[in-house]
Amino acid sequence: MSTPFPRPSTPPLLASGQSSPIPPNEHGLGWPAKSTVSRLNATAEERAEREKKIAGAVRTILECIGEDPDREGLQRTPERYAQAVMWMTKGYEERLSDVLNNAIFAEDHDEMVLVRDIDISSLCEHHLVPFTGKIAIAYIPGQNQLVLGLSKLARIAETFSRRLQVQERLTKQIAIAVQEAINPRGVAVVMEATHLCMTMRGVQKPGSITVTSCMLGCFRTQQKTREEFLTLVKGR
Template sequence: MSPYNNFEEYNIKITDEVKGRYKTIITELGEDPEREGLLKTPERAAKAMQFLTQGYYKDPAEILKGAMFKEDYNDMVIIKDIELYSLCEHHILPFFGKAHIAYIPDGQIVGLSKIPRVVDVFARRLQVQERLTHDILECINNTLKPKGVAVVIEASHMCMMMRGVQKQNSVTTTSGFRGQFEKIETRNEFLKLISSDLS
């Protein structure tokens, strides 16, 4: 578990630690961390990595709870093409793509912006695409308690592009469905709407 209680505490304190480790890594890789272009690199890299992993310090359920409203709307709400950037936990290299999310309210709706915020909280951790998909799905399901929720993520993995198998065009799709989306007609309606340019 993290020794830090919140994002502010973590943000201030951890930089020196991570910075020092980056300096060591740069040296071990055969570079000179004292040359001009690299002088500030350990600090920049530490800050970048902190930014990309800030999701450990944020509570996604609280984000949703901050904007839930009673509303008598019982049809599908879809937010599609939510861009996401995450880090694969095996290589600490980016994977990136889009999330498409739908839910069917059960007496309450959620502020639209909160859904992409939840995506970011879980994406800004060390992840695999499958767990990222389920984390988002379960968070919305358990917090908003809708009649149904669906999450589809399409992503490209840099660890499969820049290195390893070196496939530039493969896209991985993961999905999860709860409640009414477990019914084939509802699921198909959602899949049709996210693949249409008119939705």
């Protein structure tokens, strides 16, 4: 089944000779940019050079906000931040095909599989501040009887959340990744998150929660299946 969401074609990034049930064009990073690929392939020296560049930029920010980057508490902040932001965006270095490696099984199970309350923290691409929340992922295996190792649903969510995101796209990317990995009858993803860009600046609405969902296949076409999913997500 194809998804209703068009996407740019992505270059195959899997090393030649490896095989995987994911179609070749879907290997890799989701929606990569040119610089994503160069980061993925960076040598240790190139990586150090990147972090140095980020640290220089952070020093500029500190100066511009009216701070003294040379005062004791801030001296190592640029380097620390450079390392932190590389970690917080490490999803750009993870190939989905590696994440899912050896975790797709044939299993005689045709009922819904649901993992909920997966903690997520990501960075909003508009303000580069965090949004955090919980995500639930469900699927119903297809005729191929393929299932995913349960921990892999959380790993898929982790991979995509460690990139710059908007919540709507994060939700979609996770659903499409599951769809492409095992071609189930349907996939459902729902995410609830609090955006610091909303709660600590601008409109300042503390406690506001943004909910996004993505329904594919039978979750999209069958109201009963969708309702069962939503009941299970709420059942806590």
